[in-house]
Amino acid sequence: MEPETALPAVGSGPLLEVQDLCVSYVASAQMPRTALAGISFRIRAGESLGIIGESGSGKSTLALSIPGLLPPDTSIVHGRICFRGTEMLRSSDRILRKIRGALISMVFQHPGMALNPFMRVRRQVAEVIQAHNGGPLSRSLEQADAVLKRVFRDQSNELFEAYPHQLSGGQRQRISIAQAFACNPELVIADEPTASLDAVSQAGVLEIFRECRTISSTSFVIITHNPAILPGLVDRVLVLRNGESVEEGAARDVLYEPKKAYTAELLRSALPVSA
Numbered sequence: 642m643e644p645e646t647a648l649p650a651v652g653s654g655p656l657l658e659v660q661d662l663c664v665s666y667v668a669s670a671q672m673p674r675t676a677l678a679g680i681s682f683r684i685r686a687g688e689s690l691g692i693i694g695e696s697g698s699g700k701s702t703l704a705l706s707i708p709g710l711l712p713p714d715t716s717i718v719h720g721r722i723c724f725r726g727t728e729m730l731r732s733s734d735r736i737l738r739k740i741r742g743a744l745i746s747m748v749f750q751h752p753g754m755a756l757n758p759f760m761r762v763r764r765q766v767a768e769v770i771q772a773h774n775g776g777p778l779s780r781s782l783e784q785a786d787a788v789l790k791r792v793f794r795d796q797s798n799e800l801f802e803a804y805p806h807q808l809s810g811g812q813r814q815r816i817s818i819a820q821a822f823a824c825n826p827e828l829v830i831a832d833e834p835t836a837s838l839d840a841v842s843q844a845g846v847l848e849i850f851r852e853c854r855t856i857s858s859t860s861f862v863i864i865t866h867n868p869a870i871l872p873g874l875v876d877r878v879l880v881l882r883n884g885e886s887v888e889e890g891a892a893r894d895v896l897y898e899p900k901k902a903y904t905a906e907l908l909r910s911a912l913p914v915s916a
Contacts, residue, residue: 662720689861694881750833811842
C-alpha cells in the first residue's frame with residue numbers, strides 16, 4: 642500500500658510551474674495529432690493568469706493537463722507540471738485524488754454536464770466537501786450553505802434545495818463555482834466559464850471571480866476565447882495559437898499593447914479602444 646504523502650508547503654517559488662508541456666492525441670491507425678507544443682509558464686500564489694486563443698488553439702487541453710484529467714489511453718503527455726513541488730505527471734492516482742478538488746479545482750464551460758441531475762444542489766456541494774474533508778454530512782451541509790450564500794447573495798435558501806434542471810444556466814454555473822470553492826483551493830482553473838451564458842449572467846459570474854480574488858489568496862487560470870472578460874480579472878495573459886505560445890506578459894501589456902500581430906488581430910474586435 643502506498644503511504645500517505647503530505648504535500649510540501651508553498652515557499653518562495655511558484656505555486657504552479659509548467660515547463661515544455663507537449664500533448665498529442667492518438668487515434669487508431671493514424672499519426673498522433675499535436676495539441677500543445679512546448680508550453681511553459683509560472684503562476685505565483687495569489688496570481689491569476691488568463692489564457693486566450695481561438696478554437697483549436699489548445700486551451701482546453703492545457704486546462705485538463707494541469708490536474709491530470711486527460712484520457713491516458715488517447716493522449717501522450719511530455720514535459721513538466723509542478724504544483725507545490727509535486728510533479729503532477731509523475732504522481733500516482735492516489736496523490737492526484739488528494740490534489741483535485743481540494744487544492745486544484747475546475748469550473749467547466751457547460752455546468753449542466755458537471756452536475757448530477759438527480760441530486761439537489763446543496764447536497765452536491767456538500768459531497769465535494771465531505772469527499773475531501775470527511776466528517777459528518779450535517780457539518781458538510783452547513784459548510785455548503787456558507788459557500789452557496791457567497792455566490793447567491795440575494796437568493797433564498799429554497800434555491801439550494803432545487804435540482805439542476807430547475808435552475809437557469811447562470812445559476813447552474815454559480816453552483817459549479819460553489820463546488821470549485823467549497824474546499825478553499827489554492828488554484829481554480831476556469832475553462833470558458835462564461836461562454837454559454839447570456840450577458841447578464843456573464844457579468845454576475847465574472848463579479849464572483851473578482852470578489853474571490855479580493856477576499857482570498859486563491860490563484861486562477863481563466864481560459865477564454867473572449868479576451869474582453871480579462872481586464873481587471875487577471876495579472877498576466879498567455880496567448881495560444883495552434884498549440885503554441887505566441888505571447889505572454891502582464892495583462893495590460895498584452896491586452897492593450899501586444900507585441901505580436903496575431904495577438905493584435907485576436908484582440909481587435911473584442912476589447913475597447915482605451916484601457
